[in-house]
Amino acid sequence: MIKQPTKYQDFHDPQARPRYTGIATFFRTAPAQDLSDADIGVVGVPFDGGVTNRTGARHGPRSVRDQSTLLRRINSATQVAPFTLARVRDLGDCWIEHPYELETALFEIESFFRTVTEAGVMPLSVGGDHAISLPILRAVADAHGPVGMIHIDAHCDTGDDYLGSRFHHGAPFRRAAEEKLIDPARVIQIGIRGTTNDPDMWGFSQRSGMRVISMDEFADLGWRAVAEEARRVAGSGPVYLTYDIDSLDPSQAPGTGTPEAGGLGVHEALRLLRSLRGLNFVGGDLVEVAPPFDIGTLTAFNGASILFEILCLLAEAFAARKGA
Amino acid sequence: MIKQPTKYQDFHDPQARPRYTGIATFFRTAPAQDLSDADIGVVGVPFDGGVTNRTGARHGPRSVRDQSTLLRRINSATQVAPFTLARVRDLGDCWIEHPYELETALFEIESFFRTVTEAGVMPLSVGGDHAISLPILRAVADAHGPVGMIHIDAHCDTGDDYLGSRFHHGAPFRRAAEEKLIDPARVIQIGIRGTTNDPDMWGFSQRSGMRVISMDEFADLGWRAVAEEARRVAGSGPVYLTYDIDSLDPSQAPGTGTPEAGGLGVHEALRLLRSLRGLNFVGGDLVEVAPPFDIGTLTAFNGASILFEILCLLAEAFAARKGA
Amino acid sequence: MIKQPTKYQDFHDPQARPRYTGIATFFRTAPAQDLSDADIGVVGVPFDGGVTNRTGARHGPRSVRDQSTLLRRINSATQVAPFTLARVRDLGDCWIEHPYELETALFEIESFFRTVTEAGVMPLSVGGDHAISLPILRAVADAHGPVGMIHIDAHCDTGDDYLGSRFHHGAPFRRAAEEKLIDPARVIQIGIRGTTNDPDMWGFSQRSGMRVISMDEFADLGWRAVAEEARRVAGSGPVYLTYDIDSLDPSQAPGTGTPEAGGLGVHEALRLLRSLRGLNFVGGDLVEVAPPFDIGTLTAFNGASILFEILCLLAEAFAARKGA
């Protein structure tokens, strides 16, 4: 005798259903009805107006949502169960009314995230290109002061003006440092590599005091030592985690706008992230998944897997602060 | 000065936003909170347990939802605006607890749709394989008596047992006729073609009095004459519309389990559907979109476009009955 | 109680099994053990050494074999059941020991097909590029004298030397006419179009008396009139049918080496072929399916569907001759 639900709502408990079913939300969480429902809000930021070469990251949130439904509730490597540690909700996508105007759009993103952080909800964002981290950090820093940052990426993204713009996806962390949203002495950048047009392309990182770990250094040190270095740099203050999917090797993340040959393996990335448990995270993002350049759904799937690790870090940090 | 929403909920009016944004629901409609919200419920039925060759239609609802976001609110060919004629809601996916057991699963589908039809909501379903039409018709016929049916497909789907099962996706309309859910004299099947293993494969259709229009006859008559014939056959009683995406030419619907060379063009299909306005539709479905076999998103996109035409037909029928 | 085969061989009746099972032979026919088993031999000719631009047709036989397993036993449009009219066998692939030497390879192909025709087996070949039709015609004409030919293609393939070779895939039918393997007065070429480098590129066709129907003329006349014209031209003598998949529109046959925009629809092609019943066919081929350029398996699937129609024509011709 099969179970007969007695009313319509009984049919709805998305995480208990087969994974190919249901409207695709992040990790099959319930969409937020109200910000008071949520401790951690997963937010799509479908904006790629800051891209310098191959756009497409505007389609990232949809694709990561879809692939995130393949994941289950518990991290078997760490036994962390984020959905029991915190109320995790899909907040939908950030509202951007002026996608053609880079600065206005960034202001709209900032405004959306202020609403979120002011409600006491910790944001976990899915881009979109890396330009979105700047307005998110404005909202986060408003709540927490200048934050430390763990930044995993093929590029430092501390460039200067390009093609007439100060706010493209290669510059957000120069602007963030200038605006004192991040504390360069508590920033570490991991996985940096590739070609540049300017020998001093990422010089701002060094000069401002950020710790830069190139891909070659990463490979020489190994993920364990790099994780230790990251913990040392980030310290005990509030930390933001920003993960650019192009840090991965292009064979594992072909669907991105600015691939650079020879990057991190996914397993290395997962272990690096798992080694950051206990830091005082106040937000995070995953950026630069560009589905039109993906092959199959590999990039979005790896992105969703990394997003889950970040979610675990945030949920533990939330629980720790709440418990404290 | 950009608009500043004053609270979180202000950000949410999905159909007004750029089409690449937001959680992907059918046509960016609001998910139903309650069946009393809805006049027409669009339902995913992620089940392909009745497939005889290439499965994958279980992933159809997600993919059609995603592609349906490319569509807008008004049918420019007919000026029908379905979302103003009726409250259209995404009801999420039908709950199927026993996907391994074909008959039990079909009973679960029936039970879900009874909940829908008993609430007075007109169902527009997205499969899943064609086996799902049988349990849907059980719920529909319970509300309306035996219905007429317009059935567009490469196959009559009036076959008999196969591989030990009476309920596979090649047999639903034999069962529906046997169960008196449909009135064969008011059934028309359009687009039939392909190879068979049995010279009498679709003989049940003819013997039971259904009107069968092969692909060759369709091409000879043209869509206008076929539409007239469909109107004549369906008559003025309640009519169900079932659209199998494999009716389309494989160049326009490669993502399906049982392709047959040489099918309908999409433009013909759209015009055929638009010529059915005024019939007394009580439900409809789109089936057999199998994303793992799609190339790009062509099949899901064409499927979403056809789904929109069916929605327009249903919305007009709803408005007509309500106005009457 | 399930059926228990009592010995190993009982497990093998490929056409009765679900279509996704079994070693992929043409139409799931048994591989020939001996030529005396076969009335019609389906042969792969994995050679693309005559291609002038994009190679890949060497992989055609495997891909067409795979897609041909989606087909069943009876042509529902004509009710022809080829496997009951004739013993159809998969002869495997033609042996080519010197793929680097175009002329030697063609001689090897000829030698293979002589073995086939001398055994009284009617060949139905799957290329490979169009250069293979020349050596096949040598074997066929040896058995039947100069044959009439129905040739469906985007190109006349009656060009002259190119890049130092007389035998590339744009020239077989000039050579065949010169070698008196085909009778130009009984040859019709259908679907011709595209750009050329030489204003007299296909002049040999006209001058030798072949009937050339361009794509524009095909569209103006329609498939019915073209079929009648083909029957008139081919007459009552022995006829060879050669089908180049690039005759189809590139949206239906992207996987080919020399696509030309704006070609036949598959449904038109199928109906054209079905209208050739009763001609005295003595062999046929399908060429230029190039899987590396296919998208999904669309080209191979359409190719297999066309191959089945040719098989039906050959099987009826075989049965007619046998019955006579």
Next chain:
Amino acid sequence: MIKQPTKYQDFHDPQARPRYTGIATFFRTAPAQDLSDADIGVVGVPFDGGVTNRTGARHGPRSVRDQSTLLRRINSATQVAPFTLARVRDLGDCWIEHPYELETALFEIESFFRTVTEAGVMPLSVGGDHAISLPILRAVADAHGPVGMIHIDAHCDTGDDYLGSRFHHGAPFRRAAEEKLIDPARVIQIGIRGTTNDPDMWGFSQRSGMRVISMDEFADLGWRAVAEEARRVAGSGPVYLTYDIDSLDPSQAPGTGTPEAGGLGVHEALRLLRSLRGLNFVGGDLVEVAPPFDIGTLTAFNGASILFEILCLLAEAFAARKGA
């Protein structure tokens, strides 16, 4: 004895070489060294900053260049040989220094094209999104006065402001009419279809006096009658031809940003274009090929084939004016 070039330059005559060889320029023409070399300049305009949904057309010029190498020198349907009628050169890509600023970018495009038209070179452009036609028309109209226009597209592109911009890819021809670059009474728009958000979406077209032929009317009239209507509307004055690839059916042009189900077949489009011979063309463009959304290279290939037809029209018009 093989030919031995005596010096390096001897190796260079791109159109005589196998089609898979050489740097990919439009139709394997020589890159322009100087504008005085050229009668017709084929120009890439890699800009998609006006797109409202799926970007990617910035990659269109590269992909169309690549596929255009499959074409040869002579149009076999019309026997037109454009490269002997006019000096056709690849002018490279339009320089856009401010891709983030829509209006500035459009001004840069205009400025580039003024350089071209002022040198007496007829522009044939490859977008890029449809927003680029506005600045091109500014340059063209400056040379020729308000022009007639044959516009083949799924959308009228005469919309108004959207997402805060007056210049997105859905509005260029409203702006062009307002700026008196085109003469609405001599404009015809062919292939219009799809859904809209606004019932008066394309009302400007009708009110300003443009002739709008919907996809349904196109199918009812047929390409011959539509071509006649286009000739009547365009008249004897200077005419611009703008071809949006999304006019084609999505099965033939999946790689575009705003697909609409049920469009023109490629063969119909080619014949429509060939029927416009003799009009007084002064420029043309092909827009909205978006390679990241292409499947295989089908869209770019069909785009290149259409571009060749437009080139033939322009070359004949050039020769006619020169001969006059």
Next chain:
Amino acid sequence: MIKQPTKYQDFHDPQARPRYTGIATFFRTAPAQDLSDADIGVVGVPFDGGVTNRTGARHGPRSVRDQSTLLRRINSATQVAPFTLARVRDLGDCWIEHPYELETALFEIESFFRTVTEAGVMPLSVGGDHAISLPILRAVADAHGPVGMIHIDAHCDTGDDYLGSRFHHGAPFRRAAEEKLIDPARVIQIGIRGTTNDPDMWGFSQRSGMRVISMDEFADLGWRAVAEEARRVAGSGPVYLTYDIDSLDPSQAPGTGTPEAGGLGVHEALRLLRSLRGLNFVGGDLVEVAPPFDIGTLTAFNGASILFEILCLLAEAFAARKGA
């Protein structure tokens, strides 16, 4: 003078021909005419009725056959030549008459494999999903008693009932242990990782005494130490080797139903397998290659390469037993 075969059969020695030619059998071996021909039988098991999320493994055997033709006769790393050590035959696909009924289908598989093992043929199977290992083990254990097992996989597959079934692809080895087909103390599971819904998901493995090596432990120990541990656990008794392709990193095996981020590299997997020489293997399988989710043919190619290593292990074990 080219070689002229004197009769039809001379054309057939598949492994000596270019690799793109011939009907695709496993490693281009001859199809078995009779079980007495074979020492090792490679069998396709096209069944995916036990899948919990993304089906498609039913198409695995065809795709692995196709890619296996790229391989040659000798393992250059070990110099093992399996085809000279044993008579290896392609036994075709296991007959499954009731694919809709999971338990019946498993019984049919068992019955097929009993026929094989009772004929003294060592089975090397290609799935299909992992549920097939249970019925194969029933046949194998009947011949050899409870076997040791080396199990490489992202999942332990020792789960309990799910969605109403005891026999889905996440449970075979719990059932096998319960049925005493395998000896848990001689079982090692390697590569385990990913998310779970149940904190005790794989607890049965530990409690029953299996040795579980998570992906993290694998990475810490390295393949050499893991191979040694596997040899220690498996001991000198009869051993079965089961390889789930999802043990590989998704970048190397995207075509599978249940990918988990961060898995084994193919080179590691090959070296691990090569280090198991000398164990007393009595059978093996490769499962979960799901072609509809593959990108290109990467998964099937890697699967075929792993299958070849397993074949080498089995052939050496066969030769050792025969020589003993």
Next chain:
Amino acid sequence: MIKQPTKYQDFHDPQARPRYTGIATFFRTAPAQDLSDADIGVVGVPFDGGVTNRTGARHGPRSVRDQSTLLRRINSATQVAPFTLARVRDLGDCWIEHPYELETALFEIESFFRTVTEAGVMPLSVGGDHAISLPILRAVADAHGPVGMIHIDAHCDTGDDYLGSRFHHGAPFRRAAEEKLIDPARVIQIGIRGTTNDPDMWGFSQRSGMRVISMDEFADLGWRAVAEEARRVAGSGPVYLTYDIDSLDPSQAPGTGTPEAGGLGVHEALRLLRSLRGLNFVGGDLVEVAPPFDIGTLTAFNGASILFEILCLLAEAFAARKGA
């Protein structure tokens, strides 16, 4: 106020423009007008007539050109700026008039490269299959005498005749040694693996004194030790570097004709190459990128990234010799 170029040529400085713009040349370098312009000439060799299985490398130069535009001017790992060290030009594609005749084509390639080397230009070639290295080495050895060689590949390519040819892509370095173009004692081959048909397949390498490092040895030693070994073997004389993309793991280079499971990672390959700085390079090539088998553009992108590293090595060697 935007910059207004005053004449047409001002628009052209390809490396300064956004990377998605412009005609795709190697690294967006200017096409050579004259060999006297160039110090290093990057040459496409679109020939795959020596392939034994899957062709397609003839399309390699176009695809690598396209992907090379994603790269910038400076190697951030080494700070080498090749375009300031040497005048790097795209020489276009090697002229091959007789692609059907393997030996004649190789002679044509040799003749082209003699023109290049005799002009004092250092060649960096992009194949094409590996057979092209033989004629290139003929030209190079003529200028420099027998050269040392660093050869990274899955195969030694020192096989003997196959399918009647001495010059296929598995034999060039046996021929080169026989012709004394390379000095076997100064040759190292790295990454060798896979299956063979002949146990002595690569025996010539060992017997002639080449140093062969199998993939297993490479993994055991690590790239640093291998690089040292390569420097030791190559010594101080002139060295040629030949890179076969199939040395990479198929997950990173699926687009190649003869993949072998379990190869180098891209990061390892890049670091190996970077460790070869200071050797006396006189030329190099990248071969076997076969775009029809690529997935997305991964292989071509990784190929372009490797090509850039080789370019850096060549540019430094050029500068060193010039400075000396």
